[in-house]
Amino acid sequence: MRRRPLLLNALRTFEAVARHGSLTGAAGELHVTPSAVSHQLRALEAGLRISLLEKGKRKVSLTRAGEQLYADSAAAFDILSGSITKIEKPISHGKLCVGCVPAFLSYWLMPKLEAIRAHLPDVEVRFVSTSSSGPDVGKGDVNILYGDGDWPDMWVHLLAGLILFPVISPHLAGRLPLRSIRDLDRHVLLHADDGAEWQRWLQSSGVRGRPYARQYLPDAQLSLEAAIYGQGVALGDDLTARHALDTGRLVAPFAASVPANRSLYLACPSGAQETPIVAAFISWLLAELQAPPDSERQQGSRSS
Secondary structure (H helix, E strand, O other), X not given: OXXXXXXXXXXXXXXXXXXXXXXXXXXXXXXXXXXXXXXXXXXXXXXXXXXXXXXXXXXEEEOHHHHHHHHHHHHHHHHHHHHHHHHHOOOOOEEEEEEEOHHHHHHHHHHHHHHHHHHOOOEEEEEEEOOOOOOOXXXXXXXXXXXXXXXXXXXXXEEEEEEEEEXXXXXXXXXXXXXXXXXXXXXXXXXXXXXXXXHXXXXXXOXXXXXXXXXXXXXXXXXXXXXXXXXXXXXXXXXXXXXXXXXXXXXOOOOOXXXXXXXXXXXXXXXXXXXXXXXXXXXXXXXXXXXXXXXXXXXXXXXX
């Protein structure tokens, strides 16, 4: 069917006048003069050969034809506005599987689930625990891994270098205080590697050759959990230990810190980073990592 030519500017002006109930209100919204609004209305009524408005002293009212045209034009402009919004912000409906190393998943991502749902309201996000090596690496559509960044055939992006420092539960620290590094003699050192990270921290603090009780655990998540349960002193990092520190489940008894041997990376199949859902999650993650810690944001909101 052949469509008749539409006076789109005049229709937009009419819709604004009908919604505001006045020429002045429409003129303010459209950033034109009231006389320009009157001109567009006259052109529309002349083109349609029908009266759409009845002018009163303060407001305008719609004729029966005007009421019909307003209902249809308002609906049409709403559809166009929604379509443009989708084009400008192409976050698709669908599912997203996020693979993540256990410590970052438990202690950094889980406290932010509400923020993730708000950023991706139409996406079903599923989280899976993944290893940074071996057959389980890269199980998600996008993955957060701890390593050296060498994952062949994957798109890889450095997220953050990590800073390590000792953490302990307040209860254990109250029972066996850590007033100096020498007090570590009375504690168990919890670690998820071969002990190299603890050795680096001790050497940076001037301690060499001292024997300590040690407990190996399979990953950093379990090391932090054991520390929270008062089973020893773990090396936490500035991302995964932050929530436990902010909530008082852990305390950091010493100021000394060392860079971790490895870093945190994003990794996904090549090209997947450009798909709308993955790109939206990556955008949120990068912005959140650059934002101040939650404790600083809360202090800022209380002081403002």
